[in-house]
């Protein structure tokens with residue numbers, strides 16, 4: 001998140017640019033002005049679509065339905081009364097007598113589209129990935145059908161005409177600025193950050209307490225509102241339109257802008273709208289056949305569509321995130337120019353002290369079956385605050401599966417997990433962090449395209465929704481400090497070394513203010529020095545914050561020197577538990593774990 005003064009600056013620049021362009025266009029008048037009006041309206045729609053698709057990572061084909069609904073709603077509300085009697089004789093009474101000015105009609109139309117978005121969003125926001133995308137396509141088709149079917153109100157597939165032409169360059173520019181500002185603010189808001197985290201890695205988001213149903217619905221409704229705004233503006237610019245104006249052809253054109261520019265940013269919306277508008281204007285002129293350097297070029301029908309299609313292909317091949325990439329323009333430029341440090345201020349490490357009093361964590365007779373394979377077979381373990389429990393065993397012995405069950409990432413096949421008196425197995429995964437359980441993953445799962453600090457902050461915002469954001473920021477700062485990542489806070493997570501990435505995962509877990517911390521092979525990919533430093537930190541976390549730590553690792557010397565108790569798994573079964581000394585000299589462990597290791601080493 002940018003400091004507020006930067007955000008203001010980064011909003012002021014596009015605002016001024018849009019107004020300056022509008023001023024130029026209105027001086028130029030004629031075709032240029034009309035082109036710029038359409039451009040601003042398109043940009044409004046694209047920014048609106050990006051608010052949902054960019055943050056959630058779900059492409060939507062359905063947004064033009066909101067554009068259409070709002071255009072028709074506002075048209076019906078503003079149509080002069082005599083005109084209504086003439087062209088829409090069967091209009092329901094409450095609409096037949098209704099007449100509104102442009103602005104109130106616009107507001108009502110946008111609210112109407114948002115209400116429809118709310119209803120459809122209740123279903124669509126529950127779907128994931130391509131299922132959600134297909135649902136949005138269905139929405140487009142259904143709404144198109146409804147508009148055609150509601151003949152008494154919309155004149156069906158015939159042209160709806162006589163809409164007051166209220167949209168000039170200044171209306172279009174204003175609408176555009178509203179869309180850009182809302183999109184940018186949402187991206188940097190708490191719900192925006194949570195959505196983006198979940199877009200990057202839904203499983204890690206869940207384990208970081210990030211449930212996003214509400215955020216997704218909010219994004220859907222807001223983005224529908226912005227696209228609706230574009231719809232109203234378009235309707236009152238054209239003066240006459242039919243349902244096919246809000247169907248596939250225009251969906252394709254706007255999606256092209258979204259994809260080519262990059263859908264995750266406001267900057268991308270602008271870049272995409274400019275690129276596609278320029279290309280369209282050029283190709284449209286070429287399409288009719290022109291004289292170029294004395295040569296008469298032939299007419300090529302469909303050149304515009306083909307050209308746009310090719311540009312999409314090119315961008316997908318060369319730069320999947322779009323021409324503008326994943327960052328806003330100011331995020332690239334300002335930090336370098338101004339060298340701000342968002343970690344400035346005092347670090348208060350005590351904010352990470354667990355605030356809940358946690359009972360003992362008890363996993364009782366846990367079993368996990370994967371169609372036939374029993375990965376974990378009636379294993380019981382317990383963990384208290386202030387102790388480090390090691391979990392060891394050969395590869396494939398079920399350590400990760402056990403940890404996944406205790407942390408709620410995998411449902412148990414049988415058995416149960418209790419925290420104090422409370423049974424917690426069966427709860428949705430994002431509830432576990434609120435109960436004081438945080439974890440890392442064996443295969444690193446970071447929010448890759450977010451900064452280190454955003455990774456940690458997204459988690460820090462999870463468990464106490466009512467506290468001020470500054471408190472979460474203090475927790476994120478402290479967690480970064482604990483893991484010695486303060487210097488790397490502004491870097492993108494996927495640019496770090498393995499060792500650093502593992503520490504970011506631990507920092508993210510710490511920012512949840514947990515009582516229990518589960519670490520799945522945290523030292524994998526670290527060198528000796530990094531491993532020793534990590535061990536030192538883990539001991540301090542136990543001693544200073546009183547955390548209960550469950551650590552899975554292969555490195556036996558590490559486990560022996562670090563842990564208070566050790567549990568050993570082999571082929572899904574618990575074969576030994578006790579102090580490191582007891583376990584080390586247990587014959588079953590020596591055969592299962594060390595024996596096998598010796599065998600493997602001898603073979604190698």
Ligand code: ADP
Nearest residue numbers: 370373375393394395396397398399400401402
């Ligand atoms: P460890 O972490 O001790 O190396 P795991 O818990 O990852 O072991 O795996 C235990 C066993 O369960 C292995 O045989 C593995 O192949 C199997 N397994 C793990 N996850 C799945 C899954 N999602 N589906 C099917 N089998 C799985």
Ligand code: MG
Nearest residue numbers: 399400401442
């Ligand atoms: Mg494992």
